[in-house]
Amino acid sequence: MFGGSPCVSIFELSDDFFDDKALNMLKFESQNRDWALFVMNNREKNFSDTENKLYNGDNKYDLVIGAVANDDLVGTFDLFRDGFMSIDDVVKQITYKNLTSQYSFHSEKAIAYLKAVE
Helix, strand or coil, X not given: CCCCCCCCCCEEECCCHHHCCCCCEEECCCCCHHHHHHHHHHHCCCCCCCXXXXXXXXXXXXXXXXXXXXXXXXXXXXXXHCCCCCHHHHHHHHHCCCCCEEEEECCHHHHCCEEECC
C-alpha cells in the first residue's frame, strides 16, 4: 500500500486565467474571518448549508485561492467548534501564523487552464 517513488508534477497556469468571467473563483486575500469559516465549514462532515458562500463541498467554485490551513490550526478550530473560542479569537490566533498560499482546482473547466511542464 505504501512505498514507491516520489513524483513531482509541475504545471503552468495560463496568463488569461483570471480574465475568464465564466470561472467562479473565490480568493481570500488574508487569513481573515471568512477564510477561517470557509476552512472550518469545509472540514465539517455534517455541514449542511450548501447555499452558504463559505462552503464549497458542492464545488460551486471552480477555483479557491488562499492560505493553506495546515495541521497547526486544528487545535484552534476545535476550540471554536467546541465553544471555547469566538471567531474573533480564532482570527487573532491565526493572524500570526506564517501560512503558504494554494490554488485549489474544483472543476474540469478550471483544470483545463493548467499546462503540464514536466
